Amino acid sequence: MKKETDELNEKILESARSEFLAYGYQNASLRRICRAAGLTTGALYKRYESKDSLFTALLEPTLTALDQYGQEQKRRDYAFLEEGHLSDMWAHRLEDLQSLMRILYEHKDIMQLLLFKSQGSSQADFRMRLPHLAADETYRYLELAYKEGKINHLVKHEFLRSCMTAYYTAVFEPLAQDWPQEQALEFCHSIMNLFDWGGLLGF
Incomplete structure (x- = not known):
């Protein structure tokens, strides 16, 4: 049964x-x-x-994969903070971004649905919500690093949110343009050149 x-x-x-x-x-x-x-x-x-609960069930494996990726990044970055090696996180940023891009392409149809065809659902704000959540999480990390004296500059929260929104807009652009995965992975180099996170965050 x-x-x-x-x-x-x-x-x-x-x-x-x-x-x-x-x-x-x-x-x-x-x-x-x-x-x-x-x-x-x-x-x-x-x-x-409801239609929305069915839609959410369809999205669940993709949302879980994104959350797992985020949690792995968080664990590693907090380990760098504890060790006092914050700048070490930049050594793997291209590799990290390409790993994220591969996840997006493993779930390509569902990601395109979530990002561009979810209007009217409870997930309609995902494209804006994700960068805001990422910015909030990053800001908490930076606040802790600042309090511990491991960085001497704390970027404004609203600036970080705006930069994170621009960053994820770039990350999602290959899906918006329906590029093949190979081109999307190549584009990651351009994203890295465009966004100098080390310069913005001060370490």
């Missing part, structure tokens, strides 16, 4: 994926999703209470 339930759920998510990619969140139809998956809307609502 569990296997049948899992298989049906996979059908629902695959149907939802096709529908949301084709029409975007706002114009997607639960009736079409159900028809393609071979079930009634009533059966769908037993599993997902």
Whole structure:
């Protein structure tokens, strides 16, 4: 029974994926999703209470992958802080950015859906929310480093937010232009040349 339930759920998510990619969140139809998956809307609502909850379930593996990447970066950067080697983080920034780009391309269709076709959903502000969260997390890190005397300059929070927004706009540009992954990875070099984080943050 569990296997049948899992298989049906996979059908629902695959149907939802096709529908949301084709029409975007706002114009997607639960009736079409159900028809393609071979079930009634009533059966769908037993599993997902709304179109938004179905959309969120479809995005969940991608959001989890991004969160795991962020947590790994955070652990490493705080280790550098504890050791007093803050500038060491820049040695791997190109490699880190390319790792992030590979994650984005492993989830390319869903990332494009999330970034450019999620209007009307609870994830509609993701493109703005992510850089703001990254800026807030970075600022907490910088505050701690400043209090511990490991940096002598603290960039203004609003400046950091604006710079982080510009940075993620650049990071997402290959998806906006639908470039192949090889070109996106090459573009990472240009992003690194454009954004001098060491100069901005003072270490």
